[in-house]
Amino acid sequence: MLVVKVPAIYLSILMVSRVIAKENPYNGSFNKLESAIVVSQLVMAQQAEYFKKLISVAKESKNCINLRGSSYECPYPFTQVVDECFYVSKSLLKWEEARQFCQGMGGDLAIPRNLYALKAHLIEIKAPRAVWIGGTYLGPEEGWRWINGASVNEEEWSPKQPSGARKNLANCLNIRRDRHPVLDDVLCGNKLRFVCQYSL
Template identity: 55%
Template sequence: LEVMGECPEPFTAVVGECFYLSPNTLSWHSARHTCRGMGGDLATPKHLYALKAFLTNERGPKAAWIGGMDLGLDGGWKWINGAVIDSADWGHNQPNSVRPTEQCLALRRDWHPVLDDLPCHQYQRFVCQYT
């Protein structure tokens, strides 16, 4: 479907990748299910700060689910494509897992660096990426 950098509706092209910011809020797992139903998955951006700019331009929420999670003791924090999350991208004192349930990844457009760990059951808006 993707031709010459264009994205299928309702995705928007951002530095060669296709993203969609949901208008509604869901838990991380429900958000992932929704993204998959759209022919994509939760966002695993090559350019995290371009995605931050997209959220800001869209007047998005302060926090939005993206495609990363804590796989527990051995796995650590990974993108859903299997890549390790760069520790330099975490916000100040993050990931902090204040509650042991903070195992899902959100992008904070009001932070620099931008990554935050939040409880997976929390309802947030989310960013899908067309795959």
């Protein structure tokens, strides 16, 4: 509930108008009109204060939504997918080249929190079946890792994948829009389109 304080100047006007009304020998329509004007000014002042507070509350609510990350705009040319910002390239590059490209845009190869939201986006924009994302094979000891160091979830691999790791090949991670689960491995020297991610 909003509590609106009436500015002191309007209270002063009301008091002065009451004094004038008492001293004025003509207690007719002039006094009624004057009183009506003062009351109107008070009502308008209250409404103005109320709307100021309402606008302030609305701005604070918007800021809260932004802080939760559920309502913001991704910088161009990135596109918002749930609460993440992605850019799907038009060009074909090797995995390392793709990563360099993404870093040049102020981001990196994608490490999506929700692989299936990204998959849905790739299907919607008719992207190629396979695109690079930010994971690579670091050898038998460390295995498959995202570029932030986190382990790749084994449950997200497509059937019979990863295949290259068994042959100890230098493989990198791609997401397949035509498979479920979605992760696949390909030689890092292959040229694919890729997904960059911008972190807010």
